Every structure is written in C-alpha cells, then in structure tokens.
Amino acid sequence: MNQGPLIFLGALLALAASWCGMVVVPNVQIGRQQQVAAGPSNSRYPAIPSGEAQRGRDVYRAQGCFYCHTTNVRQSGAKFDVVLASAGTNKAALASGLRAARPGLTPAEVSQIMEQAPKPVLQGLTRAEAETALKHLTVPDAKAEIILVPTGPDIERGWGRRMSVAQDYLFDQPLMLSKQRIGPDLTTIAARQRDPSWHLLHLYNPQSKVNGSTMPPYRFLFEKRKIGRHPSPDALQLTGEDAVEPGYEVxxxxxxxxxxxxxxSMDAQFGLFEAPLPVEPKRPDATTNQPSATAPTNAAPTNR
Amino acid sequence: MKPDPKKSSNAARPNGPGAGKGSSPNVSAKSPANEAEPTAGLAHTPIWLIILFAALFYWGQLYLDNHAGGFDPQVYEPYESAKLVKALNTGADDLAAKGEPLYGMVCAACHQPNGSGGALAPPLAGSEWVTAADPSRLIRIPLHGLSGPIQVKGQDYTFPSGMTAMGEVLSDDSLAAILSYIRQSWGNSAPQVTPAQVAKVRQDTANRPMNGTATWTADELLKVPLAQ
Known part of the structure; x- marks a missing residue:
C-alpha cells in the first residue's frame, strides 16, 4: 500500500467524473425544465395535474398498477413520407416530376395524385431518399412536403405516436416508469379512452370491457350499497353477470x-420539439375558421 | 520443529515459522528487524496494452460523436443531431398557425372569430392598421392598449372600453403569433410579425407602463415613424 495516495486520487477522480456526468450535467441540462406550449391549442404542457389526479397517482402507486403497466413509449426510428400538398396549375411539369420521383406511375395514377392533393406520393423513405424525391417535386406553384412518421413497436401497438421524453414526466413525482408490460402502456391512455365510465366499469370488471384481459378486478375500490331515496347518479351501469340485485347499486x-x-390525465400525445410529430399539410382552401385541430395532433389513436 | 531440509528455506522468509526464535545462529542473523519491507518493483506497461487502450478510446470517441447527439438535452435516441431535430420541426416556424388558437382565446370575443369586429372592436379583416408593411404601430396596440376614436377602412369608430393592454400577460412569442395570424387571415396577406420585432417595440417603449394606464390614442400611434 505504498501507492495509497495515488489509488485514493484515482478512485476519487473516477467517482467524481461519473458523478459529474450522471448527476451534475443532466441537472444543468434538464433540471430546470418548464412547461412548454404544445398541442393544437398551444396550451402549457404537461398540464399541472388536478388535485384529484394527484390523489389518483397515490392510488395508482398503492395498488401497484406499475407492476404491470409502463408509462414509457419507445420509438426506434423515423420514416419519411413525401406528400403532395397542393398540385397548383403547372400540371405538365408536376406530372413529369411525379414520374421522376416515383418511376412506374401510370398516367392515371399521376392524375389521381394531383387531383386528390394533399396526397402521399411516396411512403416509408429515409430522410435522404425523401429529400431526393422532394427535389423532383419542386415545381413552381405546386407544394410538396416531407412528413415525419415515427416508427417503433410501441407506436405500432397504438400506445402513442411518439417516444416519451423527459418533458412528459415533469410533474410525475414519484416517477413510475416501470419495466414490465403485463398490461398495455398507459402513457396515452386518456387519448385512447376518454370515457370515465368506461374506466370505472373496467376497474370493476376488466374482462367485461377487454376480452381476455388478465387484469384483476378492483372491486374493493367500489361500494355496493342499498339504494336510498334516489339512486346515485354515479352508480355503475352494470349488466349481465355483474348486475346486482334490485334495490342495490355499486x-x-x-x-x-x-x-x-x-x-x-395521462395524455402525452402531442408533438414536442424534441419528439416532433408531423403536421398534416393544410389544404390551401381551408385557411380560415378551421381550427388547426385539423392537424392530426389531436386525433385519438384506436381504443385499446 | 520441522525437519532439517525445510529449515533453510524457512529462514529465508522473514516471517516464516521459526524465524526470530533464535533456534539457530544463521537464522537470527537474518532477523526481520534487519530486513527492508518488501516493495513492488516497477515494470514497463507493455506497448500493446497502451495501443489497445488508445484504440478503444478512439473508438469510444467515434461512437459518442455518432450517437451522443452532441450531448444536447433536446436530442433523444432515434434522432442523431440537434440539426436534424430542428429540421423535423417543420411546422414550428409557422407563426400564423400558432396564433390561430390564441386569437380564439384572447381576441375573438371582441374582434369576432372572422375578424369582422362588432360593437366592441373595429374590424381586423382588411384593416390598414393590421396589414401595414411595418408592424411597429400594430404591435403597440396590444402591448399597451388603445382608447379613443380610431379610423379603420375610412370609417370612424369610438368604442366605450377601448382595447385592453395585453403586454403583461402575453409573451413576445404569443403576441407575434397572434399578430401574424391576423395579418395572414381573412384575405389579409401581410408578412408575419416575428418575436424579435415585438421584443424591439417592447424595448423602444420600455418606460410606458403596460397595465392599461398608458393606452395609446390613434393620433399618438400615427406619429410613430414607420420604416419604409
């Protein structure tokens, strides 16, 4: 041990370097993240959860929902579509441009694409390929765009339209990312299923809403009681085998x-700067009084 | 005591059994007190190891260059660089599109969703105040508010409550978005207003309070010089 100081110094340097790299630098970079404007209404994102939602997070935690559900959408890559936004008047030049961008188009298909603009010309390209194709379509008066399409298994499952990033978890304390997916990811559950009564019935009897679900029922979160003078407006609309005897309500x-x-409140579906989503090209004639909700930014993915 | 053949080898080790017990004279001569502490010798690091580490370090640097996104906090896994992420935010510079929902929330109550104005506010569609090439007068109106009579499209208007000062509640970005939207909607086609232009007007009028106590009048605004 006659090299004691040297070994001590080496260990100190190694630990200090990793502490700087994993604690200090990330804190400087994203430690002071704020809400940002996102979504079609440019509202502050993520929204500060309501008091009830914050209590709900405690229930989520206490019931161990995170043992089976993640809140983290992964994105493995991005593809690019080339979309003809508007055909304009220079039809002949555009038609030859279209054929150059996508050899093998029949004249009928070319005129169909030009008539039905905005319409995708090519799909699933790399960015370089898309830029090459876009050059062919750069015709005066016509407008073509490259549209980003995030890809990945989670996105194909309909669990989200883009990856989750740090911004999505701004108010999540404690963070329950989880790592096991016995049930579906819940990052965009609010966008997939907005109906609170669906969620209540699903908690009461998951199999009644999702066939083959392995989720256990959470009936202890509900109270079966005798109907008083008036039936409760909150009572579950139970049918079939769940129905309770007359005079009672759940x-x-x-x-x-x-x-x-x-x-x-789990609604991480809007594009962010660091996780962009495509903005659908606007029809040139739809400029006024059309809220920009025409962009797919608020289109709910399929229910699941 | 162990047999003889082992004895001499034991004596060579300072702490070996039998050492220092004085069992034989030649052992006590090499007692531990007379011997230096054992030390680790120095040996040259083999050159191939140095080369291997240099190569690994070089490969690590190359990997970070290609995959770390410049350590930019805005760059996440499938995207490689801040430049690419910026390029993917194509709709981000469309200020008018950003302003549309804000207009609906803030302005449309008086100016109407189609910019036609009404009993509380003058029209914006086709208004020469809105579409002036230099927006510096236009920017002043939402910043500090406006009161008194105003002529729009050749018609005189006087509104009971005037225009509210919004400079304290709307950021440069929001104001630029709203103004760009009204300059490019309902048949208006003036260039967009940038946040930098709003910031500059804010700076120029820094000593004018934005709390509604120092609203502009139309005459005052007409004295603001316009860039040609």
Missing part, C-alpha cells in the same frame, strides 16, 4: 374516482 369510492382522474 358506486365508485373516492379512490376509484381519483384513480380514473389520474388515468385521464
């Missing part, structure tokens, strides 16, 4: 309502 407890409020 109402969600505070915990069930909070959990659903939390689920409905």
């Amino acid at each position: 109402v969600p407890t505070e915990r069930a309502r909070a959990l659903v409020a939390y689920l409905l």
